[in-house]
């Protein structure tokens with residue numbers, strides 16, 4: 268760290284934060300009130316895979332900015348320069364008009380997404396998902412007399428923080444106390460084989476989990492179901508990779524009942540799962556909507572997209588004479604040009620540095636290393652993931668699969684932090700099942716980085732579970 272913030276009286280910054288900032292996702296009691304026992308954490312600077320806090324402590328970031336976002340790592344001057352140049356040329360104009368980076372990034376993005384054709388710009392993953400939900404509802408009105416309006420979502424998936432997205436939220440602890448929710452969202456079962464709902468395994472399990480979706484469709488009435496929204500690999504709900512056979516059957520079911528398929532790539536998108544640009548591309552899926560955010564510009568600018576195929580787009584322009592017939596929606600900050608300018612550089616970095624390949628190589632290595640830990644730690648019940656997107660489910664008892672307590676899982680995360688490695692965990696997500704350690708290092712991670720992350724986990728598990 269270059270010390271410039273320390274010279275700038277970091278104490279004042281900490282005091283200002285303590286007094287006025289409402290942090291996300293966290294209880295403030297420890298550092299507010301009359302007798303604070305801790306300081307708020309301020310992250311001051313980052314370079315590559317590492318960040319430094321207000322005390323100058325170096326941290327290896329195994330979660331890409333806490334929530335799987337900074338995919339190309341910190342300190343990328345070429346992204347900052349591209350954003351600076353674009354802001355001077357034109358920072359903003361409403362999305363009813365186009366922009367140079369908007370058009371060029373859309374072309375580039377679509378070149379990575381065969382079968383898709385249109386990019387709708389927004390500024391958060393939640394908002395991108397809301398756009399898809401609104402399109403589904405409007406299609407129901409335009410085509411099906413308002414009847415085909417229901418949106419299916421899956422237990423354990425998360426699609427964002429707005430009331431609309433929480434209505435499609437499969438994580439009961441995350442939703443608790445925020446209802447009532449919007450009507451017309453219907454839950455389908457999760458597909459995590461480790462927490463099996465059917466006495467089957469492998470491909471048979473995958474097909475059964477997909478068939479469970481069909482049963483919900485039949486119970487609701489296929490003529491009422493407009494879309495199915497799924498994460499390709501569930502993120503905050505426990506890093507759940509789909510079982511064999513799941514996706515082909517899901518696609519078949521959607522086609523059978525004329526249900527639009529919406530894939531939420533907010534976490535998996537733009538390289539996180541390795542080899543392919545998007546998670547769904549590993550499974551041969553042909554979606555109607557793909558939403559993305561976090562890794563699109565690696566957090567260097569706020570940008571999210573709702574991408575559709577031409578079939579969906581056509582439904583909003585085939586009645587040009589109808590003043591209500593087009594998608595009557597705006598995202599003010601979807602018109603910010605910094606987002607696509609940063610996103611263009613982000614994709615260029617991934618291509619030039621071969622980061623899709625690195626993600627696969629390092630992801631496979633990390634999966635092997637974490638699985639090897641299971642030989643030494645009875646507390647490891649399951650290790651899963653794809654690319655640099657991995658989860659370790661901790662248990663109190665391996666045979667019964669009784670989940671480890673949230674307190675003990677948090678103690679592992681805390682011990683890693685004390686060792687200078689930031690890892691994550693499922694958090695206020697599934698009641699009784701907030702027991703999965705989460706890893707999503709930047710796509711630039713090296714073998715040494717992975718070794719450091721795995722060694723910290725090893726030590727922490729020994730300390731907490733013995």
Ligand SMILES: Cc1ncc(COP(=O)(O)O)c(C=O)c1O
Nearest residue numbers: 391392393425426427502533560
């Ligand atoms: C799968 C998924 N979808 C949507 C979102 C919401 O994105 P945002 O926080 O940008 O609104 C998240 C956020 O973590 C996510 O994990």
